[in-house]
Amino acid sequence: MEIQTQSPALPAVLVVFIQFISSSPANAQVYVEADQLMKVIEAQQRQLEAQEAQIQRQKADLEALRQQVEELRRTRSPSPSMAPAPTAPLPRGNSEPVERVELDDLRDQIEAIHKAIPPGSLPPPRARGDPTLPEQADIEELISSTPTDWPGSIPVLGSPMRVKISGFAELDANYNLGAITSLAEFATSAIVTSDRTAAEGEDGKTNVSAQVSRLELKARTPWGGRQIENEIAMDFLRDSSVTEPLLRLRKAYGQVSDILFGGDLRFGLDWSTFTNLTASPNTLDYEGPNSLLFMLHPIARWIRVYHPTLTLEVGLDAPDQRVFQNAKEVSRWPDFVVAVISQTDRVNFQGSFILRDLRGSGEPQSAVSDTGWGINLSGVIDMPDRLAPDFASYSFSYGSGYGGLLNDAPPDAAYDFYNNRLEAIPTLAWYLAYQHWWSPCMYTVVTHGQVQQDNLDFQAGFSFRETQYSSINLTWTPTPHWLFGVEALYGTREDKDGAYGSVWRTQFTSRISF
Amino acid sequence: MGPMVQFGAPNSPVASRFSRVGRIVNRKLGVTLLCCFFLSCNSPRTIVTDTWHSPLITARPLGNTLVLAYTLFPRPIIGLYVEDVWVEQLGRYGVNALSWSNFSVDGKVPSMGELADVLTEYQFDTLLVTQLISFKHLNRDVSNSQVAIVETRLYLAPTEEVYWSLQSESFLANYVMGEIRRPREGDALEYVETVIQEMMKDGVF
Numbered sequence: 001m002e003i004q005t006q007s008p009a010l011p012a013v014l015v016v017f018i019q020f021i022s023s024s025p026a027n028a029q030v031y032v033e034a035d036q037l038m039k040v041i042e043a044q045q046r047q048l049e050a051q052e053a054q055i056q057r058q059k060a061d062l063e064a065l066r067q068q069v070e071e072l073r074r075t076r077s078p079s080p081s082m083a084p085a086p087t088a089p090l091p092r093g094n095s096e097p098v099e100r101v102e103l104d105d106l107r108d109q110i111e112a113i114h115k116a117i118p119p120g121s122l123p124p125p126r127a128r129g130d131p132t133l134p135e136q137a138d139i140e141e142l143i144s145s146t147p148t149d150w151p152g153s154i155p156v157l158g159s160p161m162r163v164k165i166s167g168f169a170e171l172d173a174n175y176n177l178g179a180i181t182s183l184a185e186f187a188t189s190a191i192v193t194s195d196r197t198a199a200e201g202e203d204g205k206t207n208v209s210a211q212v213s214r215l216e217l218k219a220r221t222p223w224g225g226r227q228i229e230n231e232i233a234m235d236f237l238r239d240s241s242v243t244e245p246l247l248r249l250r251k252a253y254g255q256v257s258d259i260l261f262g263g264d265l266r267f268g269l270d271w272s273t274f275t276n277l278t279a280s281p282n283t284l285d286y287e288g289p290n291s292l293l294f295m296l297h298p299i300a301r302w303i304r305v306y307h308p309t310l311t312l313e314v315g316l317d318a319p320d321q322r323v324f325q326n327a328k329e330v331s332r333w334p335d336f337v338v339a340v341i342s343q344t345d346r347v348n349f350q351g352s353f354i355l356r357d358l359r360g361s362g363e364p365q366s367a368v369s370d371t372g373w374g375i376n377l378s379g380v381i382d383m384p385d386r387l388a389p390d391f392a393s394y395s396f397s398y399g400s401g402y403g404g405l406l407n408d409a410p411p412d413a414a415y416d417f418y419n420n421r422l423e424a425i426p427t428l429a430w431y432l433a434y435q436h437w438w439s440p441c442m443y444t445v446v447t448h449g450q451v452q453q454d455n456l457d458f459q460a461g462f463s464f465r466e467t468q469y470s471s472i473n474l475t476w477t478p479t480p481h482w483l484f485g486v487e488a489l490y491g492t493r494e495d496k497d498g499a500y501g502s503v504w505r506t507q508f509t510s511r512i513s514f
Numbered sequence: 515m516g517p518m519v520q521f522g523a524p525n526s527p528v529a530s531r532f533s534r535v536g537r538i539v540n541r542k543l544g545v546t547l548l549c550c551f552f553l554s555c556n557s558p559r560t561i562v563t564d565t566w567h568s569p570l571i572t573a574r575p576l577g578n579t580l581v582l583a584y585t586l587f588p589r590p591i592i593g594l595y596v597e598d599v600w601v602e603q604l605g606r607y608g609v610n611a612l613s614w615s616n617f618s619v620d621g622k623v624p625s626m627g628e629l630a631d632v633l634t635e636y637q638f639d640t641l642l643v644t645q646l647i648s649f650k651h652l653n654r655d656v657s658n659s660q661v662a663i664v665e666t667r668l669y670l671a672p673t674e675e676v677y678w679s680l681q682s683e684s685f686l687a688n689y690v691m692g693e694i695r696r697p698r699e700g701d702a703l704e705y706v707e708t709v710i711q712e713m714m715k716d717g718v719f
Binding site (some may be wrong): 212271278280282391443475 | 559649650652663698
């Protein structure tokens with residue numbers, strides 16, 4: 001409520017009242033008191049006027065302050081486009097002021113959580129904002145950088161080429177119970193059938209090797225709508241009869257896509273076109289079944305994908321690594337190979353045919369030759385329904401003069417001294433493997449294979465006749481890059497004269513890939 | 515003097531024939547036992563290898579969820595397929611989820627800008643991303659792999675901040691020659707169900 005200090009009515013009433021009182025001659029004391037009262041009233045009047053002036057000044061100051069505030073607001077008001085982004089929501093209600101004590105508590109909790117994380121443990125996948133890690137790119141960067149049809153490859157600066165370096169370090173430790181001359185691989189043809197010695201492992205022998213460790217370098221370069229692909233790979237398995245690592249060139253090829261009749265061309269050192277790698281079972285033993293077609297050659301191959309489910313390959317394989325009995329290789333023509341590959345949702349199948357010119361030098365020194373041929377049917381069948389994702393691998397080969405392409409490498413042909421001729425040896429080879437998954441990180445592979453040759457009359461008694469290969473393993477892959485397991489292997493060899501040998505092998509393998 | 519043949523000697527024809535019969539019988543018995551053993555074992559199709567939960571964000575429901583699944587290739591068919599399985603399974607639990615394929619026109623992996631626009635415009639609460647990280651390399655000579663390493667992440671829609679993630683290993687159908695094949699229907703369902711159960715355990719479902 002505002003007091004009307006400037007009203008003239010109040011002093012006038014007070015003066016009239018005092019004059020009325022003082023007109024009475026009977027009360028002189030009243031005049032004195034009235035005079036004093038007037039002085040008090042005048043003093044109060046001045047005080048009121050002073051207060052009024054002060055209030056006016058304060059009002060003026062307030063108005064000035066208001067104007068200053070308005071000016072400040074106008075000058076600091078941002079444009080809509082420069083509005084700051086809303087801050088990230090706090091883990092608790094962010095509209096309430098957070099007390100310093102509470103902040104300290106939160107910091108303590110975070111510190112306790114950090115201490116609870118074991119040292120060396122992996123950071124949370126793709127987590128952002130962890131101060132102990134380099135700042136993770138945001139999701140946009142992450143997504144844009146991830147899509148590639150060649151994971152793990154890196155671009156070469158200033159070039160459209162991408163390269164990928166990969167490989168693995170593998171340690172194999174095995175214990176043989178029986179005589180065998182192949183230490184790093186379980187080659188059943190190397191089982192000793194007669195005159196077995198302790199040096200060959202007849203009384204048990206342990207071998208430890210890292211020979212199968214591998215280094216691979218691959219490159220892909222786009223070239224006018226086509227692609228050039230190169231691969232160089234090396235391991236240390238030049239000699240599987242010893243455990244010393246000896247460097248070996250495994251692969252060295254280049255391939256150009258869509259270059260001839262709509263197909264790709266590959267030149268260099270690679271698997272034989274006769275081989276179906278997809279059908280190779282996951283044995284821990286480096287060699288795998290004795291009947292597996294597993295030969296690295298210099299090759300020239302034309303590959304045409306007619307349909308996602310149908311591919312045709314035609315190749316010329318170098319006429320090397322022939323296995324002749326009593327004759328030396330004198331090659332003339334390369335091997336001609338044609339392969340048809342079918343891949344459907346559940347079945348992989350390859351049918352391949354090889355034609356070989358087997359030519360050697362016998363005694364007396366003259367070149368003799370025979371024609372070799374072979375047919376191979378192999379593939380993978382994914383198990384249906386309850387047995388999925390198990391799968392079976394198989395291979396069936398038959399022919400004459402192709403045995404040297406098998407893992408066991410029995411002779412392709414034998415030289416007949418009496419008739420001075422080279423004769424191809426009929427060979428039957430097959431294997432069946434089954435992979436059972438216990439979980440996505442553990443599996444077992446059971447394999448059995450057999451190689452049998454129809455010996456020629458003039459072959460010596462110690463000649464290869466039949467081998468069998470059996471294995472069962474338990475493999476664990478705790479991480480995508482680490483595999484280890486144990487495997488039991490059993491192999492036999494029987495010669496033409498009936499000599500027989502068998503070997504048990506147990507193997508431990510650790511393979512860490514990169 | 516000819517070689518003396520002893521019964522039971524390893525190289526004698528009698529011993530060889532006898533041991534061969536024994537091997538055949540043992541082999542058939544062994545194969546039968548193995549088949550029965552494998553048939554009786556039912557292996558899990560997805561295993562969880564790692565989970566992470568932001569210590570700053572406590573339990574919260576998914577709310578409206580946008581689902582994005584992608585693999586090493588830009589948006590192949592497998593991504594769309596997995597998104598559909600996610601949406602269907604989340605719907606069964608009463609979660610309102612939509613797949614990114616409903617908003618995508620070109621089928622490519624979206625940028626965060628594109629995602630953010632959709633998240634804001636349609637008022638999604640959560641972004642669920644399923645990403646194929648890598649494959650397990652099992653065979654020395656074949657790139658073929660049946661096991662995929664998959665990462666599933668949850669983002670807060672307004673800030674795109676990760677608050678929960680999980681790594682798992684799941685089965686894929688076999689593939690060859692670089693072609694990635696999708697998981698079988700049962701395997702995809704089991705993967706989604708396994709992840710949902712883990713979300714429930716961590717209070718983010």
